[in-house]
Amino acid sequence: MSCTTGSSVNREERHKSIGVPMRCWCGRKEDFLVSKTNENPYRRFYPCQGALQRQTELHLFKWVEVAMAEEFEAQKVEIGKAFSELQRMGGDCSALEDRVCQLENDAKLRKAEECSNKRKAVVGVSRHLGVAVCVAGGLALVYKAVCG
Known part of the structure; x- marks a missing residue:
């Protein structure tokens, strides 16, 4: 037997299943059984229970x-x-980390x-203050010399 069976392309597409089947296209739940035929002894398979009851190959x-x-x-x-x-x-995390480091460095x-x-x-204020003190001191000396 094949993995999917059907007599027309439309029906085949309707019940085609990839991987472990959970339900047949008819809606019945899939459970595996063990083959008892001479061709495939003890081989496990997923049949549609409806297909087994009706002896039809239109199901999964x-x-x-x-x-x-x-x-x-x-x-x-x-x-x-x-x-x-x-x-x-x-990659996104690395780029974000680089950006954060750049912002921290900035x-x-x-x-x-x-x-x-x-x-x-x-320093600029200190220089001006120093100049002002020197000028004031110089003026004080001049005033003292002139005034007495």
Whole structure:
């Protein structure tokens, strides 16, 4: 028997199943059974219970090993997608970390520049104050010399 059976393309598409089947296209739940035929002794398969009762091949039939192989292949694809997403997120995190470090360095640089500017301002005020004290002292000496 084949994995999917049907007499027309439309019906075949309707009950085609990838991986472990949960339900047939007719809505019946799938449970596996063990074959008792001479061709496939003790081989496990998923049949539609409705198909077994009516002796028709229009419902889902799949060997367990075929279903498991398809399921593993589908999971492999999903795991690959998840790893790709994790790699993308890791790149985003690295870029964000670089940006945060850059902003921290910019903030430290601005703070250092502010301190430097304040220091320059204090030095400038100190010079002016020193000049003012010298001028005042010189005027005091001149006043004392003139006035007595």
